[in-house]
Amino acid sequence: MESPRDELDLDRSQVTKAVQALQACLKSSSSSQKLFENDNQAISLLLTQWKIPRKEQTIRISLPHGLRTESGDVCLFTRDEPRMTSEQTVRFYNKLLTERGVKNAIEVIPFNMLKTEYKPFEAKRRLLGNFDLFLSDARIRRRLPTHIGKHFYERKKAPLSVDLESKHLARDMERLIQGTSLTVSNKGSCCMVRVAHSGMTADEMVENVMTAVSTISAKLAMTGKNIKIIHLKSQTSVALPVYTSDLSHLAVVEEARKKARLTKGAKKRKRENKNTEVSDLKTKETEEEKDSIEEEIPQLVPIEMPTKKPKQETISKKGLKKVPKPAAGKGLKKTVKDTKLTKKTPKVTARDLKRKAKNK
Incomplete structure (x- = not known):
């Protein structure tokens, strides 16, 4: 074969x-x-x-003779540089591409500009028709599908990722721009x-x-x-x-x-x-653990109980007396009538009597 x-x-x-x-x-x-x-x-x-x-x-197919001229319609989606506006980001990446030796004319669109200016459906359709090839920074490739829409993928113009931090950026861009790509579908x-x-x-x-x-x-x-x-x-x-x-x-x-x-x-x-071997090992381990637990449990020894039961103290029914329940209103009135105010009188001794007689 x-x-x-x-x-x-x-x-x-x-x-x-x-x-x-x-x-x-x-x-x-x-x-x-x-x-x-x-x-x-x-x-x-x-x-x-x-x-x-x-x-x-x-x-992805790299061709010996490129399909596009140097003035081809190519769009590059880049990430937003920190502490830079969208216009400054565009200038920064245009300068980077020229320094790395990229000859093709590429229009740079930062991610923030894509979210704001190309948010309406008509703007996305216009963007799709204006460019023949779309490239994306590898750092934002996963964030693009929710913002560009399904029409890019239906027309087979999905952005191709490129590493903008690569040392051979010009060679990689040339392969992508001058090459082509084939999408093998599983629907036909x-x-x-x-x-x-x-x-x-x-x-x-x-x-x-x-x-x-x-x-x-x-x-x-x-x-x-x-x-x-x-x-x-x-x-x-x-x-x-x-x-x-x-x-x-x-x-x-x-x-x-x-x-x-x-x-x-x-x-x-x-x-x-x-999976069956692992499950068998687990069942064996659990059985061994159960056996070891059963061996560790000590045997119970019966305790001798006394034959004669101690006599419990019983209270005679005669000792218990019924206490009358006081009435709610009548008892209070009777207690107020029966109480008498008593004055404490001092005790008189023999010495006190003698002192009184001398004073007279």
């Missing part, structure tokens, strides 16, 4: 034939419609797969990626197509043999076939899927066995 990173054997002569036919079609259409004579049409690869992938995947078997434009020469288009196909087949999550058909087309032309896979590739894809299922089932069984 082949490895999951097998590259496709793309015929270069077939690609050149398709490119030449596409250029001839574009020339005939531009001569009939002079209105779009100066516009460069995008040329894309249309890929059809044997099996729909289970997970969505984004593949077809996907499209832009690889050239009508202003390029035939050799440049062929080189871009060859490098894009080799990168896609190498970076696909599933085996490269999952690609069924590859077409080359522009915005107005028909799709010209470039590559068609063999039916044996479908068997290879099915074998790869079976192997993946078996490995997944084996991993699941290992996890279940580990």
